[in-house]
Amino acid sequence: MTNTNLVQQLYEQQPYPVPPTDMSDFVNGQMFPAGSPKDYFHLYWPDKPFRQDLEILIAGCGTAQATEFAITNPKAHITAIDLSSRSLEHTKMLLEKYNCSNVTLHQMSLELVGTLGQQFDLIICTGVLHHMPDPDVGLVVLRECLKSDGRLLAMVYATYGRTGVYMFQEYCRLLGVTWAPGSCEQMRQVLKQTPADHPIVSLAKRTHDLLSDAGMADLLLHPQDRAYTVGQLMQWLDDCGLGFERWLMQAPYLPRCCVLAQTPHMTKLNTLPMDQQYAAVELFRGNIHIHTFIASALQSPSVINWETDQWKTLVPIRMRGVTVQTENLPAGALASLQQAGHLFPVASVLLTQSNVAMYQAIEQGVTLGEISKKHPQTRDFFKMLWDFDQVFFRRA
Numbered sequence: 001m002t003n004t005n006l007v008q009q010l011y012e013q014q015p016y017p018v019p020p021t022d023m024s025d026f027v028n029g030q031m032f033p034a035g036s037p038k039d040y041f042h043l044y045w046p047d048k049p050f051r052q053d054l055e056i057l058i059a060g061c062g063t064a065q066a067t068e069f070a071i072t073n074p075k076a077h078i079t080a081i082d083l084s085s086r087s088l089e090h091t092k093m094l095l096e097k098y099n100c101s102n103v104t105l106h107q108m109s110l111e112l113v114g115t116l117g118q119q120f121d122l123i124i125c126t127g128v129l130h131h132m133p134d135p136d137v138g139l140v141v142l143r144e145c146l147k148s149d150g151r152l153l154a155m156v157y158a159t160y161g162r163t164g165v166y167m168f169q170e171y172c173r174l175l176g177v178t179w180a181p182g183s184c185e186q187m188r189q190v191l192k193q194t195p196a197d198h199p200i201v202s203l204a205k206r207t208h209d210l211l212s213d214a215g216m217a218d219l220l221l222h223p224q225d226r227a228y229t230v231g232q233l234m235q236w237l238d239d240c241g242l243g244f245e246r247w248l249m250q251a252p253y254l255p256r257c258c259v260l261a262q263t264p265h266m267t268k269l270n271t272l273p274m275d276q277q278y279a280a281v282e283l284f285r286g287n288i289h290i291h292t293f294i295a296s297a298l299q300s301p302s303v304i305n306w307e308t309d310q311w312k313t314l315v316p317i318r319m320r321g322v323t324v325q326t327e328n329l330p331a332g333a334l335a336s337l338q339q340a341g342h343l344f345p346v347a348s349v350l351l352t353q354s355n356v357a358m359y360q361a362i363e364q365g366v367t368l369g370e371i372s373k374k375h376p377q378t379r380d381f382f383k384m385l386w387d388f389d390q391v392f393f394r395r396a
């Protein structure tokens with residue numbers, strides 16, 4: 001059996017994620033899928049006017065993702081592909097249940113997506129490329145069906161944070177454990193006895209995957225997966241003709257947003273190019289187990305230049321997922337801001353008497369240049385909010 005067939009067999013037997021039946025939180029706006037363009041349009045395209053009629057490809061949609069995007073982006077046209085007929089059948093049921101008519105489903109392998117003859121504004125491919133026999137082939141195929149100004153949102157496994165997973169995958173191979181009925185429950189009993197300082201423990205606390213058979217199979221009994229360090233990820237994109245635009249959530253990769261900022265190394269870290277700063281933080285944290293990033297086929301990514309006056313043309317947009325806490329604050333703080341989308345601990349941003357008016361100016365929909373007429377700290381404050389995933393920008 002080829003590796004692709006083994007992967008397909010896994011997801012026929014254990015469709016992933018555990019097939020949901022209730023999507024009402026997506027209907028009522030309580031939840032939104034990671035990277036939804038309705039919420040993040042200008043994170044992908046700071047320079048373009050907002051539009052909703054996007055052509056979206058969801059490559060390896062699993063059981064839920066296509067419906068999540070269809071509900072939350074009703075004016076987009078979504079093409080969703082997957083190897084697993086059971087995942088697609090479940091998706092079809094959900095689409096009918098929620099009256100979504102904006103999705104076309106295909107059972108096919110990602111390698112063949114070019115045969116659809118379509119070009120997409122946005123491709124979502126989370127948790128898929130690292131299961132392909134040759135992820136380079138998958139990435140090149142996706143790049144080839146991106147429009148010239150299209151964007152790819154992808155998630156792949158990260159090496160260091162999955163160290164314990166690979167140890168347990170090897171353990172399962174040694175014992176011949178498969179995803180046969182009953183074996184996941186046995187694994188659960190074994191995992192309960194894992195020593196507290198085993199490398200899998202911190203990940204086990206952060207993932208729901210060990211609670212379900214589908215999650216357990218996906219995590220520990222997968223016939224094929226690989227992971228990337230930050231350096232390998234950047235090289236992979238380069239090799240496949242894509243440019244790194246940004247992390248979906250960037251604060252977990254920035255030295256200034258974690259405790260490294262309080263160490264003597266911060267000065268040195270600040271002198272490194274950005275991809276080396278990300279790599280250093282990945283090594284320092286040790287627990288990043290997935291990388292979720294935006295890439296494009298552009299020659300030079302649309303990076304914000306804070307060193308010229310370019311920042312003055314930016315209009316800040318509050319990012320979804322920000323929580324405001326007003327209790328148990330340090331002296332002088334009026335509120336503390338956290339981004340719920342962070343999987344890894346990030347320092348909170350404090351609002352004080354000196355910056356709260358700048359923060360409130362976000363609601364006015366004006367440029368940073370306008371805000372800076374009254375507030376000389378505008379550039380530094382909004383660069384901080386941006387670093388910490390509190391805001392993103394559209395260009396006026």
Ligand SMILES: C[S@@+](CC[C@H](N)C(=O)[O-])C[C@H]1O[C@@H](n2cnc3c(N)ncnc32)[C@H](O)[C@@H]1O
Binds near residue numbers: 081109
């Ligand atoms: C871990 S699940 C992720 C599902 C979804 N993207 C999400 O984030 O919830 C991986 C999915 O990719 C599909 N898949 C794996 N390899 C694929 C391939 N070569 N072509 C198409 N789909 C694939 C599997 O069938 C499975 O449904």
